[in-house]
Amino acid sequence: MADRKFRMSGGGNPRGVSVRDSDPLQFFRELVEKRKKSNKRAVRLRLLPEKHEEEILFNIGLTSVRLWNELNYEKRQLFFKNDLKPEKRIEINRRYYHKYKNFLGVNAGQVINKNEEAWESFFELLKMKRQRRLPPHIRKISPPGYWKDKITGEKKIYMLIRNDRYYLEPINKGEGRLVLKDFKLSIRYVGRIKWEGKQGRLEIIYEAGRWFAYIPIEVGEKPSKSNPKGYIMPNYKDKKNRIVDPKSIKQRDPVGDKKAFIDIGLNNLFAVVVSDGSAFLVKGGSIKSEYYWWKREISTYQAVRDLLRNAGIHRWKDYHEKYLKALYKRDERLRHLYRTAIRFLAETLWSRGVMKIYIGYPIMLSQYNGNEYNNNIWWYRKIILWMIDVFIEYGIDVEIVPEDHTSIKCSICGEIHKNGRIYRGLYICRKTNKKINADINAALNIARRIGYKITTTRKIESYLISHNGVKSLIPRQRANTRDPEVRNPAL
Ligand SMILES: [Zn+2]
Known part of the structure; x- marks a missing residue:
């Protein structure tokens, strides 16, 4: 594709594409x-919630986003005052966990963890910048942003569910129910699953009027004893039998x-x-x-x-x-x-x-x-x-x-x-x-x-x-x- 005139899709934030040293890649x-x-493999399922279920999903999503935004606001303020020390981050995280755990349960911790991951990688980039190791076309690095649409300013609808707070109940080929334990929800899903293994942190996103669930799977990994249901099973076999053993990549x-x-x-x-x-x-x-x-x-x-x-x-x-x-x-x-x-x-x-x-x-x-x-x-x-x-x-x-x-x-x-x-x-x-x-x-x-x-x-x-x-x-x-x-x- 080198040197060609057309332009492919946009919307990403590429990081670390190349550096100006011996190995540009x-x-x-x-x-x-x-x-x-x-x-690891990710499964994408389409969720088909009923009207009343959808309302609850909106609620969880907006609350999770509010948590992220409030938490992140405090950290950003401290950061710009040059005062975002690790112990302060811990204190802020703890405070917000308690504020949101009534509604979100332990899933509040998942939003907080994700926010911490974002700050960690931001600090990593800062460090690279100081050491002059930053890829040439990363011109500007900025602290983690808010979960919202950059143009309308409207909040995104997005939630994270801890790996042991949900499970899948297959009904038949490519169809089943996603059970969210903390919210007493059992939402219909459709989608193919080829692999089996231990499930990770679930992400639910509302995109272009549709609900999607993303489930990371550690292929072939057994579930932990405390969470035997946290195990994804394949629901689909292609005609050509390309996946012979769903426990191995x-x-x-x-x-x-x-x-x-x-x-x-x-x-x-x-x-x-x-x-x-x-x-x-x-x-x-x-x-x-x-x-x-x-x-x-x-x-x-x-x-x-x-x-x-x-x-x-x-x-x-x-x-x-x-x-x-x-x-x-x-x-x-x-x-x-x-x-x-x-x-x-x-x-x-x-x-x-x-x-x-x-x-x-x-x-x-x-x-x-x-x-x-x-x-x-x-x-x-x-x-x-x-x-x-x-x-x-x-x-x-x-x-x-x-x-x-x-x-x-x-x-x-x-x-x-x-x-x-x-x-x-x-x-x-x-x-x-x-x-x-x-x-x-x-x-x-x-x-x-x-x-x-x-x-x-x-x-x-x-x-x-x-x-x-x-x-x-x-x-x-x-x-x-x-x-x-x-x-x-x-x-
Ligand atoms: Zn020639």
Whole structure:
């Protein structure tokens, strides 16, 4: 995706993307290594509360948010007076725990813990700043903020439930009840659960008019004796039987020792080159145009919102709602598409005997356009972390490779042709006059960086990921390393 003009989703707060020392990817690499070893998986369930249950949920959510905001306000005041000492934090935490425990029970402690975690990581960043280790595009670090919508100032609806204060009661495949012990609630949920293990701190969030529960699972871990019900069981088995043992993240071993090199993008979600010389593209079909469609929608709502707001017209909030919904929809669509693509990619590479993949990570972009880069990289990191989660299931190792100039460098002669990228995803070598798919060119450059000089076979396979699944695109016989799109407009 390096150097490309489009911009992917926004809304994140990337931290520790790169530093200006010997290894620009140090922080992300650490995150990747941690993720590879992690036995944690998160389950997302949609909650479908009845009207009266929903009222209670709103109440718990707003109370939790009030707790966070009040507590955080005091800490911020002290911090700005240079007086936020550890013993003061303890005192504040204790006081608020007692203030809120009547209504929230021990769950008040979960909000307080989360707030402490936020302050801890803020202090960590401050320390890095003092030691001049701060990643270059973190320009401003600020103490933990309030739980509210930054534009309307309205509170978010969000709650945390301690790992032993809830449990799931499955009813049938993908459906059941979430029991919140402290609030005498039993709320219907729908959602697939693939893993089993010990449950962690539950988060319930109200987003774009929907309720979601997020449950972290320590896969394969037994529940503690004091909380035997705190154990999540799978409720779903996919037809292909990909999860054989829900107690283990690793499901298979590699069947060969090949390597694969992958460039991530929006047009071609994945451009892949395998060390045996084969190459293929995983395309997102209409995703790119859809992406731009949502982008237009979003910026229209944003513009109308700001206009009305500046004119003091109350209805601006409706447009803010619409804006948030559009953001959410776009991200959901992208998320679904990428996740389908990643699953397909892992399955395909595993069956072809790949044991390790190298994913390109754009570095160059960090030198300009901070905001856009941050938005891009936020999605990019998300995709890579999803990839790790899935590839680890297949026993395939993942490594991140810094990509600089990968999209303007020529994989054929090794030089940089500034005008190498021509039309419709084609790259032309100005020395040899050979043409190649631009994203395959980028993937070949990733291989080169690792020390593999691969000559791709002339045929490039193409697969199309849609919201209904994966389709193999059969290029015409004469299709070669050029993008099939160019040769066959019907695709
Ligand atoms: Zn060249």
